[in-house]
Amino acid sequence: MMAWPESREVLYNGLWKQNPGIIQLLGLCPLLAISNTVVNALALGLATTLVMAIASGSIAVIRNLIPSALRIPVFVLIIAALVTVITLIIQAYAQPLYLVLGIFLPLITTNCIVLARVEAFASKQPTGLSILDGIAMGLGLTGVLIALGALRELFGKGTLFSGFDLALGEMASNWTLTVFPDYSGFLLAILPPGAFIGLGLLIALRNFLHARYS
């Protein structure tokens, strides 16, 4: 169904070359707002990935039926329906996580990376490749979210993986890794300015690697 070179290209684009978080800089609002701990970052990233995969797939299936002038409202309707379903699932099965993520779950609807991939890729490409593109872009975003979340949690609170029990229940209650014991906390890293500074550092690191190895 999918030729390997094309799939590899799609995966490479999503995960690194056109990474939504540090290259395209799309969907920055949830990226900056919710990346204060690893668990928040992971949960929002996976929810976004799921939405992107299903949205890209379903739109690719009907891409030849959508009138060009009406495509944006149709895309948004489909994405909004998917987000509603996922929000309800998280609310039902991970209520504490739902409370932590708050408004940013419904806001996946307006996340521009979802609409951007649907418009730029899924509305022009075959279904299988579109699903793969949604997954690759979503995982690329998740990776940046986790890196930023780990950075902010580490410097802000001195821990890693705290609060995983919000998502996974009792079994994860002792997963918290205290990296710096007796750490007095660095509030700036948890607050929004820390997100901007952290994202800037990640982009700088990526540019440095890019300049050095290409």
Next chain:
Amino acid sequence: MTHRHSRVGGNTSTPSVTRVMAQVLTALLPGILTHVWLFGPGIVVSLVLCSVFGLAFEAAVLRLRRYPIKPFLSDGTTLVTAALLALTLPTLMPWWIYAVGMLFAIVVAKHLYGGLGQNTFNPAMLGFAVLIVSFPAQINAWPAPLALAANAPSLSDILAITFGGFGDMSHLSPDAYTEATPLDSLKAHLRAGHDAASLLGHNLIPTLAARDLVALAYLIGGVYLLAQRIITWHIPIAFLAGMGGIAGLLYLIDPTASAGPLFHLLIGGSLLGAFFIATDPVSAANTPLGKILYAGLAGILVVLIRSFGSFPDGIAFAVLIMNAAAPLIDAYTQPKVFGHSHRRRPGDTQ
């Protein structure tokens, strides 16, 4: 003021930068000496720490950016930034607080924005803002004037506090030598439902006197800078007028709920801010009318943040907000060029 204007980048080791920075440091001396006299030698320790960390970060970044280290390191700008940060922070804090402050001042505010002469925000104030947002508990321990401290720390105590934390200081509890600043006392007093005059009239007088003397010493330094033409009158006068105006207005509206203009002008970092911080030629507005607008609005913001905000002083936030607005103010206040009848529009290149 922190950095001399140099939009060209490149070689900035001109004698003028070094000379101006030396004059600024000289102008800070009366304030520093008065501080030592009234509050003890703690300020010297924090000045040295900030300078050492500042120079180390500066050298490291210059090396990373492949700039010549010696001329940039010896131009004095880092020392001025370090001095302004040390003078706005409480003394007697752990060493790493000064290190974090200088890291953000030098590496983030100065070099990540392009280095000397390119910084959008005042480096010392950015360092201060980072610290007060991140470590509010530590930054609330302000030293009391020596005359009022129950148990004034000696120099060895100061070094032990700075490098060892408060752990082994059993004979010297922080309560014995720190106090709430008058701005904090006033805020707590008003929140408890009392009126301002009852506080200012009685128990605050000795600490107010000590702090006002330091402020007046900064005023002397500021007048020296004016006389040497390092700064022009626009920014300090507009800054103080903005503060005095809005404080007077608040006082007229409700004398029981505010402290009046004189209190605001003499307390906190008002005079230091007016003459040394708001006047930074790189991050401030540059046209004559722009300077007045910039500093006047900053002064108004200071009093508003002090009166209605949750932080002890508003100088840093007011200056940073106006730093962000300075390019816009400059664009709208370009002076008319002689012989041109049309007003310059913002966006026109010069």
